[in-house]
Amino acid sequence: MSSGGKSASRPVVRDDVLLGQIESLASVGLDSGGGRTRLALSESEKEGRDLVAQWMEDAGLEVRTDRIGNLFGILRGADGGLGNALMIGSHIDTVIHAGPYDGCYGVLSGLAVLRAFREAGAVPPRPLVVAAFTNEEGVRFQPDMLGSLVAVGGMPLGEALDITDEKGCTVGEALAAIGCSGGEDPGFLLPAEYLELHVEQGPRLDAEKKRIGVVEGVQGISWWRITIEGKANHAGTTPTNLRHDAGYASAQVSVFLRELSLSAGTTLATVGTIDFEPGAVNVIPSKAVFTVDLRDPDGAKLTEAEKRLAAFLEKTALEEGVRILSEHLVRFEPVVFDRELVQAVEETAASKGLSSMRLVSGAGHDAQMMARVCRTAMIFVPSAGGISHSPEEHTSGEDLAAGVEVLLDVVLRVLGF
Helix, strand or coil: CECCCECCCCCCCCHHHHHHHHHHHHCCCECCCCCECCCCCCHHHHHHHHHHHHHHHHCCCEEEEECCCCEEEEECCCCCCCCCCEEEEEECCCCCCECCCCCHHHHHHHHHHHHHHHHHCCCCCCCEEEEEECCCCCCCCCCCCHHHHHHCCCCCHHHHHCCECCCCCEHHHHHHHHCCCCCECCCCCCCCEEEEEEECCCCHHHHCCCCEEEEEEECEEEEEEEEEECCCCECCCCCHHHCCCHHHHHHHHHHHHHHHHHHHCCCEEEEEEEEEECCCCCECCCEEEEEEEEEECCHHHHHHHHHHHHHHHHHHHHHHCCEEEEEEEEEECCEECCHHHHHHHHHHHHHCCCCEEEEEECCCCHHHHHCCCCEEEEEEECCHHHCCCCCCCCCCHHHHHHHHHHHHHHHHHHHCC
16 A cells, blocks of 8 residues: 555554543543543643643654644644645543543544554555644533634634633633643644544434444534523512512523424424522522523524524513523534535445444534534444433443544545555
């Protein structure tokens, strides 16, 4: 085999190394309940970043970090440049009390592919890059997928660095605190193709006994923070018809969203967080602050859901005598992945005797940001029981290995090996 240079053998992924690294990274931020918490730009995520960076160096890769903290391991191609790269990536930050695979599997699988090239002595015709993007989860800083969004020019760097967490710490301050603000400008390394391997985080592959998910795209996402201002009063002396109850009004919104989802078919709606003030058992809430997550693979239907929510908020404010304020936190349109790359994933799975099915991702991924600037595709492997964002998240070692074998073969195919 040759392409820009001869190699002694075909690149082969060492599954034992990959699975061992997944296990090692899963121990970073581990708590007594068996979950791990590595919020973006925290000390625990810094520990994970250092581990991944060391593995990149051990694999003989060139390691670089940009000013939003995105971490890259680079294997230069035959021409020695950085142009026209093929990038594989994901993230290593987690939600609170998370499972071991979300994001990490994609980063470490990309590293496994590049390591396979190095160990085989295979020089790719153009650069191969593995990326670990900053703040994909969006738990500490909003919006989610922040690092990839900035990298593709979807948000100015200065604006991103000024985003604050709930304690008032900015992204820039957090980067400085853990020493992860690199010297490269975001976007210094925009690839020609981007591939992301991920556990499904949903039940379809597991339920239908399919080994590989051929991801055709990612559904649209709309995040809101809603504040309802009512009037605090005594819970025992205030008649129901004279109340301006922010808690009740928020409950009405939550019920409306469930009914909207059931009636709309593909639309999903979730109230993920809620806080009441003053927060006493015997006081009518004067304020409710909660978040809403709307998702749909159809952009028009997502827009319609947003309009229906806005109309219901206006109606509720009038009927309950409360004031309702809504703040749009995130809005990402649905994404359709590159048809040829999607087909390459499907055909590769078939060539290896792995059953597959096409699906649309219900979760957001860095891939939907990268699709703005390059040809993009994703590969899913099953999540047992459809469980993710939980310590109970599990994918078998056999399925993890199958996913990275498909990833490697797609990379070889795209590069013309």
